Amino acid sequence: MAEAAAPLRTERITALFGDKAAVKDVTLAFPANTVTAIIGPSGCGKSTFLRCLNRLHELSRGGSVQGQVLLDGEDIYHPAANPVDIRKRIGMVFQQPNPFPTMSIYHNVAAGLTVNGGRSRAETDAAVERALKDAALWDEVKDRLRASPLALSGGQQQRLCIARTIAPEPEVILLDEPTSALDPNGTQSIEELVQELKRTFTVVIVTHNMQQAARISDYTAFFYLGELVERDDTTTVFTAPHEQRTEAYITGRFG
Amino acid sequence: MISRAARRRLFSRFMTALTVLAAVIALAPLFAIFADLVLRGASSLNFDFFVQNPAAPGQTGGGVANAIVGTLIVVGVAAAIGLPLGIGGGVYLAEYGGGTFGVVVRFLADVLNGTPSVIVGIFAWTWIVRPMGHFSALAGSLALAVLIIPMVTRTTEEMVRLVPHSLREAALALGFPRWRTTAKIMVRAAWPGIVTGGLVAVARIAGETAPLLFTALGNLNFKTNVMQPMQTLSLQIYVFATGPFEEWHRLAWGAALVLMAIVLLMGIAARLATRTRFRDG
DSSP states (O other): OOOOOOSEEEEEEEEEETTEEEEEEEEEEEOTTOEEEEEOSTTSSHHHHHHHTTTOGGGSTTEEEEEEEEETTEETTSTTOOHHHHHHHEEEEOSSOOOOTTSOHHHHHHHHHHTTOOOOHHHHHHHHHHHHHHTTOHHHHTTOTTSOGGGSOHHHHHHHHHHHHHTTOOSEEEEESTTTTSOHHHHHHHHHHHHHHHHHSEEEEEOSOHHHHHHHOSEEEEEETTEEEEEEEHHHHHHSOSSHHHHHHHTTSOO | OOOHHHHHHHHHHHHHHHHHHHHHHHHHHHHHHHHHHHHHHGGGOSHHHHHSOBOOTTOOOBOOHHHHHHHHHHHHHHHHHHHHHHHHHHHHHHHHTTSHHHHHHHHHHHHHHTSOHHHHHHHHIIIIIHHHTSOOHHHHHHHHHHHHHHHHHHHHHHHHHHSOHHHHHHHHHTTOOHHHIIIIIIHHHHHHHHHHHHHHHHHHHHTOOHHHHTTTBOOSSOOOOTTSOBOOHHHHHHHHHHSSOHHHHHHHHHHHHHHHHHHHHHHHHHHHHTOOOOOOO
């Protein structure tokens, strides 16, 4: 598969907690309109790596980052770069569904729109509807947009979080084990959704579920002990990996 | 011979009964106080009680209108000063107070929380009443504000800390600036708890007497000027209950019942005000 241009890539990223490196010297590109899965055993640094991509890691206790993350060719860690602006362009969905409990379903989706301001009521309404449709949630919530998001099921809450993330139209979407707290139904709906999302966005998904990575990703990157061991077409990684450690992991010999 | 399972069930019942007993013993004084107040105080309550000032010593009749209004003013001013400062301090500690300064502030708030209120009263007398040259309701309010600030600071901090970290990350990942994450997400999610904490603190200072003896002093007349001495229910109860007249004792019970009712009404009002509802984001 010929690779498209990569709107997001990392150059020798190292993520530290204090003086301990959780991610070591990772260089990785995320081609446009593809899904890249990051797999690896617990504690391999995959989530920490993902949190470097939208400058969330530096907010963790003792967290710091070395190296570069290039978004459309510009380093998001450049001293002049504003992390708040970066995060508007790189959305993130978390492990546990985390809708804002004090806001209605509507206002959850509108939250990222209103924080930027400058939209009329009608424009916001249209953007909320579009985001909920894109997140395959519209039909289930259109009659209760003013209701609490906590009345929704876990899978619905996670789709609501995805709607909230895509409403401001970021360029890249990061998903940090988005189905690990969901039942099989919820998982399936999120996986189908990820396939749709890549039409519009560049998607990076961290998962500890190898079958999931095989099902939904175009590229797979295998992390082990904070290092990028191997990254290739998903088919190649799962059928003919180059590295011994990758093969050992995907065949279930450790992890 | 009792089987092992039966013995366990019996033990479980016994322990459950113990916890019920402990709860009953803990609540008994509360109900006793409340029943006593109603029994002895309710008979004093009539229209005059709420609209008249205390009668001259030895005479019957009279009311505590000056003390009711005085309590509302003194406690209201104290809350107006103390609640914003306390809530602001608590939000600071929870959201930004990770450094040395936060540790110092938290420690001082705990020390101040444990300071007997009479000492705060003496402090207010030394630094406010003496320089001003006279007792005043304002000095009383400031003393009560000093009491309320550390209480509200600590409860607010706890409430904001209880809000899941994942909500903060969700907001930041959406491109919320830090302050907006604090105000729109964290504080709003913690708000019912913050209001409850503030209310408990206001209820506590509404019954404070010691710090007011040195500051608001008390007043047998109806006053609304905060620069002058003012009566409060707590001071009124203190004076009436320790006085020699049967009529005063009767009024003290009535005043105590009114004070308790005011605190209760504040509680209900706060609950109604913080019922979950969805406001525009």
